[in-house]
Amino acid sequence: MxxxxxxxxxxxxxxxxxxxSLWRFIKLKIITCATSHSNMGTITIAFVLLxxxxxxxxxxxxxxxxxxxxxxxxxxxxxxxxxxxxxxxxTYAKWCKQYDSDLVFVEIPMQPNIIVGSFKVCVELFDKRxxxxxxxxxxxxxxxxxxxxxxxxxxYGSSWRAHRRMFHQHFHAAVxxxxxxxxxxxxxxxxxxLLDAPENTRKRIRQFVTSIVFSITYGKQIAGMEDxxxxxxxxxxxxxxxxxxxxxxFVNLLPVLKHIPSWVPGTAARKLVDHxxxxxxxARNKPYxxxxxxxIKGVAPPSVATSLIEEVRAKYxxxxxxxxxxxxxxxxxxxxxxxxxxxxxxxxxxxLLAMAxxxxxxxxxxxxxxxxxxxxxxxxxxxVDEIPYIQAVVMETLRWMPVTPFGIPHAVMEDDQYEGYHxxxxxxxxxxxxxxxxxxxxxxxxxxxxxxxxxxxxGNINPDVLNPASIAFGFGRRACPGKHLAMSTxxxxxxxxxxxxxxxxxxxxxxxxxxxxxxQVGALISMPNTVPCGLKPRSEAIERLIxxxxxxxxxx
Numbered sequence: 001m002x003x004x005x006x007x008x009x010x011x012x013x014x015x016x017x018x019x020x021s022l023w024r025f026i027k028l029k030i031i032t033c034a035t036s037h038s039n040m041g042t043i044t045i046a047f048v049l050l051x052x053x054x055x056x057x058x059x060x061x062x063x064x065x066x067x068x069x070x071x072x073x074x075x076x077x078x079x080x081x082x083x084x085x086x087x088x089x090x091t092y093a094k095w096c097k098q099y100d101s102d103l104v105f106v107e108i109p110m111q112p113n114i115i116v117g118s119f120k121v122c123v124e125l126f127d128k129r130x131x132x133x134x135x136x137x138x139x140x141x142x143x144x145x146x147x148x149x150x151x152x153x154x155x156y157g158s159s160w161r162a163h164r165r166m167f168h169q170h171f172h173a174a175v176x177x178x179x180x181x182x183x184x185x186x187x188x189x190x191x192x193x194l195l196d197a198p199e200n201t202r203k204r205i206r207q208f209v210t211s212i213v214f215s216i217t218y219g220k221q222i223a224g225m226e227d228x229x230x231x232x233x234x235x236x237x238x239x240x241x242x243x244x245x246x247x248x249x250f251v252n253l254l255p256v257l258k259h260i261p262s263w264v265p266g267t268a269a270r271k272l273v274d275h276x277x278x279x280x281x282x283a284r285n286k287p288y289x290x291x292x293x294x295x296i297k298g299v300a301p302p303s304v305a306t307s308l309i310e311e312v313r314a315k316y317x318x319x320x321x322x323x324x325x326x327x328x329x330x331x332x333x334x335x336x337x338x339x340x341x342x343x344x345x346x347x348x349x350x351x352l353l354a355m356a357x358x359x360x361x362x363x364x365x366x367x368x369x370x371x372x373x374x375x376x377x378x379x380x381x382x383x384v385d386e387i388p389y390i391q392a393v394v395m396e397t398l399r400w401m402p403v404t405p406f407g408i409p410h411a412v413m414e415d416d417q418y419e420g421y422h423x424x425x426x427x428x429x430x431x432x433x434x435x436x437x438x439x440x441x442x443x444x445x446x447x448x449x450x451x452x453x454x455x456x457x458x459g460n461i462n463p464d465v466l467n468p469a470s471i472a473f474g475f476g477r478r479a480c481p482g483k484h485l486a487m488s489t490x491x492x493x494x495x496x497x498x499x500x501x502x503x504x505x506x507x508x509x510x511x512x513x514x515x516x517x518x519x520q521v522g523a524l525i526s527m528p529n530t531v532p533c534g535l536k537p538r539s540e541a542i543e544r545l546i547x548x549x550x551x552x553x554x555x556x
Contacts, residue, residue: 065422068103068114071095078107085245087520089405089434093117096435103421111137111252112427113409119436119471125418125429126410126475134477135411137428139252141243144273146280149331150240152339153408156477162325167332167481170304176484179216180381183489186211187496188378192550194501195543198535199509202349205531209345212489217337218287219301232283233338239276241342241524243269244408284334305333336482343403344486346527350401351393351494355503356532357516358449362503365393365451366538369499375541378549379495381488387495388460392451394490395461398437399468400449401518405434405526407474433471442466447518497535500542506534 073079083106084091095104096117104115116122125133135156138148147153151163169175190208194201203225210230211222222230243249249269287305294300295309308329316322355362368389373379384390409428416423423429438446442465443453456462469487473480480486497503505514514533520526537543 065417065420067112067424068105068421069099069101070105070107070115073107076109078109080108080250082106083108087405088245089432092406092430092432093435093438096432103418112424114423114427114429116429116431117435119439119442119466121418122431122436122471122475125412125416126431126478129416130476132413132416133410133429135413136408136478137411137426139243139249141249141252141269141272142240144251144269145239145243145277146284147240147243149284149327150335150339151331152335152478152480153244156411156413159328162328163332164481166308166328167336170307170332171336171482171485173484176488179212179485180488180492182215183212183492184380186215187492188546188549190493191378191496191500191546194497194535195537195546198506199533201352201506201533201535202531205348205352206341206345208493209348209489210341213337213340213344213485214287215303216485217304217333218291219303219306220287220291229283229287232279232286233341235279236276236283237338237342237525239272239280240338241522242272243276244524283338284330287337288330288333304336305329308333340482340485342525343480344489346403346522346525347397347401347486347490348493349528349531350403351397351490352497352503352532353516353518353528353530354393354397354400354449355498356505356534357518359504361393361449361451362498365389365494365498369495373499375539376545378545379492379499381492384491384495388455389451390495390498391461391491392454393498394487394494395454395468396449396451397490397494398472399443399446400437401520401526401528402433402437402468402472403525404472405432405520406524407431407433408478408524410476410478431475436471437468500537500546501535502538503532504534504536505532 071079071082074081092104092115095106095115096102102116102118102121104117106113106115116125136153138153138155142148142150142153151160151167154160154163186208189211190204193204193207197204207222207225207230210225210233214220214222214229218229220229224230243252249272251269291300291303291305292309295306300306300309309326312322312325312329316325355365368387369379369383372383372387407430409430412423412425412427412429415425437443440446454461454465454467456464469483473483473486505516508514514530516530516532519529521529537546
């Protein structure tokens with residue numbers, strides 16, 4: 001068989017089993033050569049074997065169906081140099097338009113990739129065929145960094161199911177309501193922070209979200225963003241995000257390269273790992289281990305992690321199963337805090353940006369809040385449930401500036417066929433979330449921030465309009481299990497900030513007006529590049545409500 005463009009063609013002369021056996025032999029030789037402290041001749045041998053392995057891997061796949069269309073690959077390296085590192089979601093969208101296809105094949109050495117550009121295809125594959133489309137292929141850099149414990153990127157199997165099951169028990173829709181007092185307390189605190197120092201908006205928003213998630217997860221109050229636990233989580237998630245960008249590091253394309261020692265030139269991934277790995281381990285271990293010590297002493301505060309420790313001890317105490325399940329509990333707590341804080345912070349900042357850039361939406365939302373609340377009290381969760389327009393504002397925030405513009409890739413566990421195209425086993429399928437949430441068929445005038453698109457003629461949320469949460473939080477069995485807590489936090493936050501403040505761009509440290517744009521920066525998790533800081537209380541009465549509200553929440 002031979003490889004031609006985006007089609008695998010049988011030649012009748014290839015023995016697949018023999019090629020796979022040869023590939024295993026070559027991998028062993030590569031590792032042996034790469035890890036031996038020898039001269040450059042040894043490294044050259046390893047490289048030659050690597051090239052041979054890539055060719056063999058290509059030749060070992062065949063199907064009577066063609067692959068989806070995509071950019072023409074280069075010999076040996078495929079499309080490795082075509083993978084965009086800056087705002088990749090835009091390039092992915094251009095490819096889908098260029099090839100007039102919702103599936104675009106991108107040839108990467110040893111790792112086929114397919115860009116998925118439509119919600120319909122995501123549902124057909126990730127939801128309806130979830131039994132074979134729920135795997136992940138964790139980037140090699142993440143594994144090197146110690147992030148293999150994150151069940152959001154864990155391989156599909158019994159370990160992943162155990163992690164997800166434990167997480168779901170503490171974050172499903174019904175139990176999330178128990179966390180409302182914490183969310184409300186921190187929301188009232190945020191209002192006072194913004195009242196006193198609106199120039200620190202970005203920092204205070206991050207502190208607000210972090211305080212909620214950390215209090216729920218570990219039962220600890222965060223005094224400020226300089227807190228050791230906050231720093232550990234921020235830096236570790238930053239490292240994970242950078243490690244997950246498709247095509248950013250050759251070791252992700254060819255995991256066998258992780259055996260190349262750091263003294264070999266060009267090992268950028270190794271430098272990344274050396275910097276972030278200590279933070280990843282400390283972020284996972286330190287808060288959990290300290291809480292576990294407090295639990296043993298009988299002084300652990302109520303929290304998700306406390307409940308996890310108690311459950312593991314009650315069910316598996318003094319058995320061989322206690323250790324493995326305690327590790328699962330530690331991993332669940334770490335991902336709840338680390339990932340939850342980053343993603344919700346991003347949406348919270350995007351909301352502020354939208355309100356400043358679209359003042360007519362801000363005024364309409366404030367009018368709805370005034371109608372329900374009057375001038376004498378701050379919003380509660382019950383109020384938010386009664387104001388569809390506020391819910392629509394949150395939905396539009398998820399759509400207008402998605403936290404993860406491209407989702408974590410799904411991996412197919414066996415050869416499949418869709419719409420006449422071959423999808424080889426092991427292929428990573430990357431959902432272009434950004435493009436789906438800007439599909440003009442589902443969302444006319446997609447660049448505009450228009451909550452009205454979700455409101456029906458009866459004034460309630462229109463179920464016929466595609467809910468952005470169906471896209472923004474992922475698909476199938478790999479959908480984000482923390483979405484209920486995130487949505488709950490965003491709703492009370494949006495209602496409270498809108499009721500309390502008039503939001504404008506504000507001025508920078510030099511007194512110049514802040515120039516706002518909807519540009520997103522970041523890797524796997526994106527943030528708005530500019531954030532408004534012109535927050536002024538809407539009235540003296542509201543300012544008094546904020547002062548009293550934070551005092552009342554602190555005494556409860």
